[in-house]
Amino acid sequence: MELILIFISAALVNNFVLAYFLGICPFVGVSNKTENALNMGLATTFVMTLTAAATWPIYYYILVPFNVPFLQYVAFIIIIAALVQFVEMYIRKASPSLYRALGIFLPLITTNCAVLGLALFMVLREYGFIESIIFGFATGVGFTLAIVMMSGIREELEFADIPKPFQGVSITLIIAGMMALAFMGFAGLIRG
Amino acid sequence: MFETLIISAISMGAIGAVLAGFLVFADKKLKVEEDPRIEAIANVLPSSNCGGCGYPGCRSFAEALMKGEASPAACVAGGNETAVQIASILGVEAGSVKRMLAVVLCKGGNAEAGRTASYKGEMTCTADHLIGGDKGCTYGCLGLGECVDACKFDAMAMNENGLPVVFYDKCVGCGACARACPRNIIEMHPEDHKLFVYCRSRDKGAYARKVCKVSCIACGLCVKDCSVPGGIALKDNLAVVNHALAPQNDESIKRCPTKCILYDVEESVTRDAYLSSLAKGPGK
Amino acid sequence: MANSLAREFTKGLWQEIPPFRLVLGLCPTLAVTNSAINGLAMGMATIFVLFFSNVLVSFIRRTISSQVRIPAYVVIIATLVTVADMFLAAVFPQISKALGPYIPLIVVNCIILGRAEAFAQKNSVLPTAADTLGIGTGFILSLTLMGGIREVLGFGSIFGVKLLGEWFEPWIIMILPAGAFLVFGGLVALVNYISSRKAAKAAEAAQAAHGM
Numbered sequence: 215m216e217l218i219l220i221f222i223s224a225a226l227v228n229n230f231v232l233a234y235f236l237g238i239c240p241f242v243g244v245s246n247k248t249e250n251a252l253n254m255g256l257a258t259t260f261v262m263t264l265t266a267a268a269t270w271p272i273y274y275y276i277l278v279p280f281n282v283p284f285l286q287y288v289a290f291i292i293i294i295a296a297l298v299q300f301v302e303m304y305i306r307k308a309s310p311s312l313y314r315a316l317g318i319f320l321p322l323i324t325t326n327c328a329v330l331g332l333a334l335f336m337v338l339r340e341y342g343f344i345e346s347i348i349f350g351f352a353t354g355v356g357f358t359l360a361i362v363m364m365s366g367i368r369e370e371l372e373f374a375d376i377p378k379p380f381q382g383v384s385i386t387l388i389i390a391g392m393m394a395l396a397f398m399g400f401a402g403l404i405r406g
Numbered sequence: 407m408f409e410t411l412i413i414s415a416i417s418m419g420a421i422g423a424v425l426a427g428f429l430v431f432a433d434k435k436l437k438v439e440e441d442p443r444i445e446a447i448a449n450v451l452p453s454s455n456c457g458g459c460g461y462p463g464c465r466s467f468a469e470a471l472m473k474g475e476a477s478p479a480a481c482v483a484g485g486n487e488t489a490v491q492i493a494s495i496l497g498v499e500a501g502s503v504k505r506m507l508a509v510v511l512c513k514g515g516n517a518e519a520g521r522t523a524s525y526k527g528e529m530t531c532t533a534d535h536l537i538g539g540d541k542g543c544t545y546g547c548l549g550l551g552e553c554v555d556a557c558k559f560d561a562m563a564m565n566e567n568g569l570p571v572v573f574y575d576k577c578v579g580c581g582a583c584a585r586a587c588p589r590n591i592i593e594m595h596p597e598d599h600k601l602f603v604y605c606r607s608r609d610k611g612a613y614a615r616k617v618c619k620v621s622c623i624a625c626g627l628c629v630k631d632c633s634v635p636g637g638i639a640l641k642d643n644l645a646v647v648n649h650a651l652a653p654q655n656d657e658s659i660k661r662c663p664t665k666c667i668l669y670d671v672e673e674s675v676t677r678d679a680y681l682s683s684l685a686k687g688p689g690k
Numbered sequence: 691m692a693n694s695l696a697r698e699f700t701k702g703l704w705q706e707i708p709p710f711r712l713v714l715g716l717c718p719t720l721a722v723t724n725s726a727i728n729g730l731a732m733g734m735a736t737i738f739v740l741f742f743s744n745v746l747v748s749f750i751r752r753t754i755s756s757q758v759r760i761p762a763y764v765v766i767i768a769t770l771v772t773v774a775d776m777f778l779a780a781v782f783p784q785i786s787k788a789l790g791p792y793i794p795l796i797v798v799n800c801i802i803l804g805r806a807e808a809f810a811q812k813n814s815v816l817p818t819a820a821d822t823l824g825i826g827t828g829f830i831l832s833l834t835l836m837g838g839i840r841e842v843l844g845f846g847s848i849f850g851v852k853l854l855g856e857w858f859e860p861w862i863i864m865i866l867p868a869g870a871f872l873v874f875g876g877l878v879a880l881v882n883y884i885s886s887r888k889a890a891k892a893a894e895a896a897q898a899a900h901g902m
Contacts, residue, residue, distance in 0.1 A: 233867055238716040239800050272421065280413050284776065287794050288768040289421055295761050296425040300432050307436040314465070324760075325798045327717045334791045373528050379883035383713050384875045391871030398868070422761075 217348045220341075224352035227403055230328050231360040232394040237328035241361050242386050244319060251365035252358070253312075254319045259354025261294075261301055261323050262332055266350025268293050269333045270343050290333045298324045328357055363393065443495055444468050450491040451484060456558050458482040458580030471496060479503045483559070483578040506579030506594045508562075508572045512547040513604045513666065515567030519543050519618035535588040542617030545606040547591050556586035563680065573677040599649050600670040601658070603628075608642040615664070622666045632658040638667075695820040702824025703831070708801050709874075710832060710881040712825070715801040719833060720870040721792050726849050729837025730830065731785045735778065735793060737826030739770045740802050741819065744810040748818040751811045763806045764797070771797045801825065832877075839873055840864045 230236045237258070244254045269290050277283050302320045306313045313320075323329060332353050336346045367389055376385055447468040459480040461467040470476040471492060478492035479502060486503045493499060525540035527533055531552040534540060539548055549568030561576035562583060570583070570592075584592040591606055603622055607614045611623030624643040632638045637651045638658060645667060656669035706712045709719045718736065723729040743766050754762050775793045778786040786793070796802070805825060810818045838848055844864030846854040863869040 235717050235721040235867065235870070236795075238720060239714065242713065242716065276417060276421070280417055282410065282414050282417060284772055285414055285418060287772050287775075287797055288418055288765060291764050291768045291797055292418075292422055292425060292761065295764055296429055299429055303429075303432055303436045307438050310438070324764075325800055325803055327795045327798045330798050331791065331795060334794055338791065378886065379879040380875075382882075384879040384882065387871045387875030387878065391868045391875065394866070394868040394871055395863075398866070418765075422765075 217345065220345055220348050221352040221355075222403065224349055225356035225359065226397070227400045229356040229360055229397055230331065230353045231357055232390070232397045234331065236331040237326050237357050237361075240319070240322060240326055241357075241364060241390070242383060245361050245365040245386070246368055248362060248365040248369060249315075250319070251361045253316050254323075255354075255358025255361050257301070257305075257316055257320060258323050258326060258328065259351065259358055261298055262329055262354040262357075263347060263350045264297055264301070265290075265294055265329055265333060266336060266346040267343075268297060270336065270341075270346045273337055286334075286337060290330060294329050294333070295324050328353060360393070364390065441472060444472055446495050447471055447492055450488055450495070451481060452488065456483050456578070456580035456582055457585075458578065458582070482506060483580050485578065504596050506581070506596055507574055507577050508579070508581075508583050509593050509595050509599075509602060510547070510553075510570050510572060510591060511593060511602060511604050511606055512545075512569065512591045513620045514541075514543060514546040514618040515549065515565075515569040517567055518620045519546050522617075531586075532588045539589075543607055543609070543614070543621065545589060545591075545608060546618060546621075547589070552586045552588070553583035553592060556582040558582065560677065563677075571680060573680065575676040595649070601647050601649075601656075601667070602671070603638075603645045603647055603667045604671075605644065605666045608644055610643055614643070620664050620666050623664060625663060627661040627663070628658040628667050631661055695816060698817050698820035699824035699827075702821065702826070702828040704828075706825065707828035707832060707881075708825060709829070710878050711885070712801070714804050715799050715829065716874075717795060718792050718799060719836060720867070720874060722789050723833055723837040723840055723870065723873075724844065724865050725788075725841040726834055726837040728785065728788050729833035729835075731778070731782070732789060732792065733826070733830030733833040735774045735789075736796055736799060736801070736829055737823070738774055739767060739796050739799075740805065740826045740829075741822045743767045743770050743802055744806055744818050744822045745815055747806045747810040748813060748815045759811065760803075763803060767802055767806075768797045801829065836870075836873060836877065839877075840869060844869065 224230070228234065231238065231241050240254055240258070245251045272289055272293060273283075273286060277285055277289060298321065302313075305316065305320070332350055336349060341349055364386070368386065371385065371389075380388070444465075448465055451464040451468060453464050455463040457463075459467045459476065459482070461470055461476065467476060467481065471478065478489040478496070478498065481488050481492070482503060482505075484503075485505065489503050519541055521540050522542045523540040525534055527537070529550050531548045531550045534548045534550055538544060539546075541548060547569055549564065549570075551564045551570070553570050554562045554564050559576050559578055559580070561573045561578070563571050563573070565571050572583075579594055581594050584590075584594055589606065595602075605614075605618075605620070605622035607618065607621045609617070609621075611625065614621040615623050622643075622645050624640050624645060626640055626645075628645055629638045629640060634651050636648060638645055638647050640646075647667075659665075659667045659669050702708075704711075709715045715736070718732050722732045743763070746766055747763055771794060774796070775786075778789070778793060805822060809821050813821075841864075842848055842853060843861045846852060846858045846860050861869070864873065
């Protein structure tokens, strides 16, 4: 039951993009075409789930017992960088067409604050191993949801008459603000 | 404190070393064997992904070439140069690339063919055409520039009269504009075709004349005057040139009442010439 | 020499000001600018990491091989961020609490890695220092501005000092995520507008000069 709560909370109520401002750079940068957005979202979800699974044991079985929890930032980012590199190699072998579709986006996931943020939140909230994996997956789903919704809206915006200063990043952010407002409606979904 | 230093260095170093080892192992295991010739071919291709070869992108064309499914001459954008380079990499015959050019078969711009409605929808030709178009002539160019947008080689521009201009020094004949036009007004022709009927209207002569000053009214004078019988024929109220038969000369165009059939039109404008003529202003 | 250094510095203050024109570092901009002091603190922490990491990268740029450069940069940045985080926790605990997990997120702040890739690895130490100081100062200004706007409209105060009297009903939305997006979007539009006006004036001046 608790796992379901974690999932809904991370994906909807406390959506990483719209409530915690994590993953904004790809959110603004990659959301112009729905196909790209979906690929980016799915790749990120995959990396995030793996990150949760990899960073949890490193933190609790190496950093904490050796009394060096402050090294978490360095350790986590090394793990994330290695994971992304591995995922890129694997996708290149397993599905060349997917690799071509994702292109430049894969290495960019390394600097996606949502991935590192997920690891940090996991430590802050002291989740267990299974909870962390669910959390990682849920935040990925939330990110994918937000970025795909944004890309759908932006594709529609192509035909709208947007005033010159607002074109591009500006209107995307204003739309994100409205989406954030809408997502506030989920507050209270989880009691306590 | 010294102890913390040692532990930090060792633990981080160890994690780094393990991950690095893992990545090296993964790199060996997940090596992608690719014939280096594909890379070599992809490098000589123009990388414009125009689709003129019939394949979705230059990379796919390179792979098809490797498999022997495609001929080097299919790359129209690259032309004969590229075909020869591909042939030398693969060790096959180059074939010869016939240079194709885009021809816009409508001269009914804003001045000649009037608008009968005020269109305020999505500003693309496809959308306009979907609702019947805002011009009197339902076969003519709508002037919203979908062809210009489709061109990846900067070979087209929209002029003030609402008609597209093709720059023959830049056009590679990929056909993207022809595919983009919802009314099939653009055709791809080899350089040596020079006689064209610049109209697509299948409306009856009287009506066609009413909605456009330069439309073909299917009077048949060009058919009669053509030195080769059958070189031009009337079909569905429209004169059509049979390029295989018709001599590329200007006998047939002399009596056309609307001047819609033309020979060797001054369309061979280069991009620079066009832009400088614009800069000089109207009435040059 | 001094002229070009000055130019490297000033370009971070307008032409390439993050995050409005150089669209990087969006996450901290939106997250911690709910008050002016938070924005200022985040800016200071960022410029600290930005300056030292890029100067170090520029220093060792000849010795790091190209394949491992990204992990190397990232480890340097992560170490500096750890230092900054500990410093803030010890000396300014309230701010550290307010900024929360966003300090460690400076590690993945695209500005730092982006400048390292784009500038520090190709230029020597002094120009790099000037460049990072400029970009960092621009960032501090932007964050403080955004924090100020959100604080004035959301709390009625600035830097903790009550500005607007009792009559002002605070716009709660300004403190919420939605408000952050809206203010940022508005500021980007403003910056775009100002730069397009500048460009138009410059084009006019150039035409007049050519006697066209």
